[in-house]
Amino acid sequence: MYKILVVDDEEKIREVIREYATFEGYEVVDAIDGMDAIKICKEQDFDIIVMDIMMPRLDGFSTIKEIRKTKNIPVIMLSARGEEYDKLFGFELGIDDYVVKPFSPKELMARINAVLSRTKTNDKTKKENNYVYEDMQIDMLGRVVYIDNEKIELTPKEYELLVYLVVNKNIALSREKILNEVWGYDFYGEDRTVDTHIKMLRNSLGKYRDKIVTVRGMGYKFEE
Amino acid sequence: MYKILVVDDEEKIREVIREYATFEGYEVVDAIDGMDAIKICKEQDFDIIVMDIMMPRLDGFSTIKEIRKTKNIPVIMLSARGEEYDKLFGFELGIDDYVVKPFSPKELMARINAVLSRTKTNDKTKKENNYVYEDMQIDMLGRVVYIDNEKIELTPKEYELLVYLVVNKNIALSREKILNEVWGYDFYGEDRTVDTHIKMLRNSLGKYRDKIVTVRGMGYKFEE
DNA sequence: TATAATTGTGATAATTTAGTGATAGACATG
DNA sequence: CATGTCTATCACTAAATTATCACAATTATA
Numbered sequence: 001m002y003k004i005l006v007v008d009d010e011e012k013i014r015e016v017i018r019e020y021a022t023f024e025g026y027e028v029v030d031a032i033d034g035m036d037a038i039k040i041c042k043e044q045d046f047d048i049i050v051m052d053i054m055m056p057r058l059d060g061f062s063t064i065k066e067i068r069k070t071k072n073i074p075v076i077m078l079s080a081r082g083e084e085y086d087k088l089f090g091f092e093l094g095i096d097d098y099v100v101k102p103f104s105p106k107e108l109m110a111r112i113n114a115v116l117s118r119t120k121t122n123d124k125t126k127k128e129n130n131y132v133y134e135d136m137q138i139d140m141l142g143r144v145v146y147i148d149n150e151k152i153e154l155t156p157k158e159y160e161l162l163v164y165l166v167v168n169k170n171i172a173l174s175r176e177k178i179l180n181e182v183w184g185y186d187f188y189g190e191d192r193t194v195d196t197h198i199k200m201l202r203n204s205l206g207k208y209r210d211k212i213v214t215v216r217g218m219g220y221k222f223e224e
Numbered sequence: 225m226y227k228i229l230v231v232d233d234e235e236k237i238r239e240v241i242r243e244y245a246t247f248e249g250y251e252v253v254d255a256i257d258g259m260d261a262i263k264i265c266k267e268q269d270f271d272i273i274v275m276d277i278m279m280p281r282l283d284g285f286s287t288i289k290e291i292r293k294t295k296n297i298p299v300i301m302l303s304a305r306g307e308e309y310d311k312l313f314g315f316e317l318g319i320d321d322y323v324v325k326p327f328s329p330k331e332l333m334a335r336i337n338a339v340l341s342r343t344k345t346n347d348k349t350k351k352e353n354n355y356v357y358e359d360m361q362i363d364m365l366g367r368v369v370y371i372d373n374e375k376i377e378l379t380p381k382e383y384e385l386l387v388y389l390v391v392n393k394n395i396a397l398s399r400e401k402i403l404n405e406v407w408g409y410d411f412y413g414e415d416r417t418v419d420t421h422i423k424m425l426r427n428s429l430g431k432y433r434d435k436i437v438t439v440r441g442m443g444y445k446f447e448e
Numbered sequence: 449t450a451t452a453a454t455t456g457t458g459a460t461a462a463t464t465t466a467g468t469g470a471t472a473g474a475c476a477t478g
Numbered sequence: 479c480a481t482g483t484c485t486a487t488c489a490c491t492a493a494a495t496t497a498t499c500a501c502a503a504t505t506a507t508a
Binding site: 030156157187190192193196197200216217 | 483484485486487488494495
Binding site: 192195198202213 | 467468
């Protein structure tokens with residue numbers, strides 16, 4: 001369950017956000033201004049902060065700056081129409097999104113969801129040249145795979161298949177899609193060819209053979 | 225081109241909205257009250273509905289409730305200033321936004337655009353989206369369902385059936401429609417096959433088995 | 449209440465699907 | 479050309495899934 005900190009001096013706004021966010025299964029904590037938010041953040045951790053820019057005592061930007069000194073939490077800013085708008089673009093602390101007041105509560109929720117799913121799956125999109133999982137390493141530059149620091153021998157197809165599965169880990173891939181992506185769109189062979197190569201790849205992967213999971217009625221996926 | 229249904233008993237308001245919306249390239253259809261709106265919705269599909277709350281014969285909330293029985297169309301509500309009570313109602317019904325009367329037509333248009341761009345991009349990524357309800361999550365990319373963070377085992381048909389019900393949540397679906405959508409139009413088996421799969425799906429869903437509600441004389445629905 | 453209609457469910461047979469060993473052709477190499 | 483490697487397909491098996499039926503349970507109706 002995700003935990004949201006809502007920072008706004010208007011009670012009505014806090015209430016509306018709380019209502020919708022609670023409904024969607026979030027845990028909501030309120031703060032009435034920046035000072036309050038900083039204090040609360042010292043005690044608790046949040047998955048995301050929704051914060052007004054214009055607030056008494058301490059404005060949203062300064063508050064974020066302060067909080068970010070110790071914690072890297074995604075932030076959605078609320079800003080009045082026109083006001084401060086341009087500041088957001090040049091803002092050196094990475095604001096994840098902004099919503100202009102008056103906003104649609106459902107839209108705000110959609111953005112919160114979007115930011116969370118984006119930040120929570122950030123590591124997925126890291127397109128690195130190396131993939132490391134426990135004792136398995138794939139060196140995509142050298143086209144080599146190591147298990148327990150031992151180089152394992154893979155045929156070209158096995159290697160390509162493995163890389164494709166790993167790059168799309170945790171995604172169920174149909175045989176058709178696998179054929180298209182690994183074999184190419186001009187391959188007109190059987191579906192089941194994939195099965196055979198999965199079989200061989202599994203054998204090559206030794207103790208990691210079960211990382212390749214069968215998705216019945218569909219295809220396969222690499223499960224991390 | 226998007227199609228809007230405008231429901232308001234005041235002709236002047238309908239006219240203003242029509243003018244602005246037409247100008248922005250929308251196709252506009254009018255309804256003078258809730259009954260009218262329901263009738264029109266049976267004949268046509270819309271991308272969004274803009275509806276007054278206070279109307280003779282049938283108020284906005286009841287109208288939406290009725291329309292949502294068969295269609296999941298985004299809704300923006302028009303409410304007179306001070307009508308506080310309805311916000312709670314609305315959020316249970318999944319109202320996408322509110323605009324308080326008297327409103328600026330420009331603002332209304334901005335909100336219409338916002339809601340549409342959100343819901344339409346959602347459609348695109350629907351298959352990549354996750355559905356979360358309390359302790360149940362459906363990972364449509366990974367084709368997995370978790371309850372209490374435990375992966376639950378579903379057969380392909382169970383999974384597809386669940387996804388279909390959830391995507392059309394709160395809508396009563398006939399056996400025939402379910403067969404057509406989940407089994408495909410080329411399936412010529414019994415109606416009751418659905419029943420059996422509902423049974424198995426319910427068993428798999430454990431504590432959420434009652435989310436799948438029997439609609440007597442009709443079929444089933446997933447009730448959120 | 450009795451009766452009819454509808455839905456729930458256990459059992460099971462039929463069907464579908466995936467795992468796998470064998471095999472033949474393709475291809476490259478020496 | 480002989481050899482070894484890689485690849486795609488096939489055939490067979492085991493296992494999982496599915497559709498149907500029969501009867502029980504429930505709900506609606508007369």
